[in-house]
Amino acid sequence: MSEKRFKFSDRATEKAKSRARDEDRLKAGEVSPAELRKENSFFMSSGFANKKIGFSPKCRPENGDKYFMADPCGCKPSPVFIDFEASSLSVESWPIEVGIAWLEGKRVISDSKLIRPRSEWPEDDWNPVSEEVHGILRADLDGANSADDVASWLLEAIAGRTLVSDAPEFDQRWLDRLLGGPGPQIDDFDRVLWMAFSHEDGTIAPGRLNKAYKNRLTRRTIHRAGDDAAGLCYAWRAGLGK
Numbered sequence: 001m002s003e004k005r006f007k008f009s010d011r012a013t014e015k016a017k018s019r020a021r022d023e024d025r026l027k028a029g030e031v032s033p034a035e036l037r038k039e040n041s042f043f044m045s046s047g048f049a050n051k052k053i054g055f056s057p058k059c060r061p062e063n064g065d066k067y068f069m070a071d072p073c074g075c076k077p078s079p080v081f082i083d084f085e086a087s088s089l090s091v092e093s094w095p096i097e098v099g100i101a102w103l104e105g106k107r108v109i110s111d112s113k114l115i116r117p118r119s120e121w122p123e124d125d126w127n128p129v130s131e132e133v134h135g136i137l138r139a140d141l142d143g144a145n146s147a148d149d150v151a152s153w154l155l156e157a158i159a160g161r162t163l164v165s166d167a168p169e170f171d172q173r174w175l176d177r178l179l180g181g182p183g184p185q186i187d188d189f190d191r192v193l194w195m196a197f198s199h200e201d202g203t204i205a206p207g208r209l210n211k212a213y214k215n216r217l218t219r220r221t222i223h224r225a226g227d228d229a230a231g232l233c234y235a236w237r238a239g240l241g242k
Helices: 010-027 033-039 128-134 138-143 147-158 168-179 189-197 208-217 225-240
Strands: 080-086 095-104 107-116 163-165 186-188
Touching: 010 128, 080 147, 080 168, 080 225, 095 147, 095 168, 095 225, 107 138, 107 147, 107 225, 147 168, 163 168, 163 189, 163 225, 168 186, 186 189, 189 208, 189 225, 208 225
Parallel strands: 080 163, 163 186
Antiparallel strands: 080 095, 095 107
């Protein structure tokens, strides 16, 4: 029997499926927004610390050398973790909130901005079920900063640093839409963790990768961009041992 290999796109695919299931359950009245938010809390699995965590060395990216390695001394700039909330999950969806987080020493710094949509973004893409998941009202965006202002703020804030997301296929689309064209490439959270914290054989038990994923699993998914970006950064910090 062949070994099932981990794909770096799996996290984004599963996140999209989970979000779609949440929206279907809300639409069917099977769960309330408050109950859903409670369910979306992550808890540490039983016996987690005793398990081997990592990926098959066969999955190591061929271009892995271009990815930075962990820098516990803080001599290199921290990557910037990024997350978006959007009007829906459709191909026509547009960003409504962007959040970023990074490390300054041992401190996790985060910020976020609501986004007033551009006139050319399709208003009929607004999904009321998605609204119940993230809790952002369409009316909240009318008084938000313009997409152009948020784009300028974001480019200045990231200052050429590596961008990291746990769902780059979606977040890249929304970043490009916000910027009005192809933006900086967003790297994959799992790929960055693996390259930074795993041994050459692709596994670690226990170790930095273990600590990073333990931290990730014990933090709530809020479905707000700033909080979710900060959650990725806290996992990164745990892996660094800070």
